[in-house]
């Protein structure tokens with residue numbers, strides 16, 4: 001188990017824990033920081049055990065509980081955001097049973113907002129294999145309004161390609177970018193045709209938090225008239241609602257002058273530091289931990 005937080009840390013207001021299999025959850029952290037600027041955050045990337053999407057439910061559920069327990073016990077988090085669709089699908093119900101008094105927020109593919117946005121009555125979803133084959137996702141599909149058709153693509157390898165791209169310095173990122181582009185093209189082609197006419201998809205749901213960091217590439221592939229829907233902002237608003245309802249919201253007057261974010265990983269520190277710098281403008285050092293343990 002990694003180090004506990006320091007006595008000085010423990011004297012400060014409790015942070016919000018956010019975790020993902022890797023850097024993808026940074027897209028959710030970005031929205032959380034915009035929505036909740038007075039809050040402290042501890043972000044944990046389980047890079048040492050990624051990717052989750054092709055690993056199976058039992059493995060992902062076990063890791064999710066290990067990370068949740070670490071954040072609760074070692075950092076005394078006052079709320080937990082599971083910034084990973086795959087972990088939400090595999091473990092949200094059991095997490096709620098294990099932590100009945102902790103505000104818990106998960107991430108799910110935004111099928112309902114997409115169904116409201118579509119004009120062609122056809123939407124498409126890119127997700128990991130774990131999310132796409134989950135019972136939770138089946139329930140989301142079943143709840144779509146009649147008449148809205150949905151194509152789903154399990155995007156094996158895409159989260160890893162985005163992760164690898166983040167691990168490169170900007171100068172050396174070309175190889176990673178090429179593989180992200182190739183996979184995005186393959187999966188966008190499989191989901192097409194794209195457009196606004198009947199039979200074409202006009203709305204693309206990003207059902208994995210990593211894919212937000214390939215949004216520009218995807219937008220170019222599907223065309224400018226296709227709406228791309230992700231979940232960071234609704235998740236941040238839901239977190240605010242839960243904190244307010246349980247009297248845990250930090251007063252804005254106590255806003256820290258510096259970004260109050262602690263970045264942790266179970267893998268190498270450099271990729272998370274680079275991604276946080278490149279995508280969130282956070283020039284922070286990253287602590288590498290070994291968060292192990294059984295469920």
Ligand code: DGL
Pocket residue numbers: 020021022024025050051052053054083084085086087128131159160207208209210
């Ligand atoms: N970012 C994760 C998600 O939203 C999982 C990516 C992976 O590790 O496969 O599903």
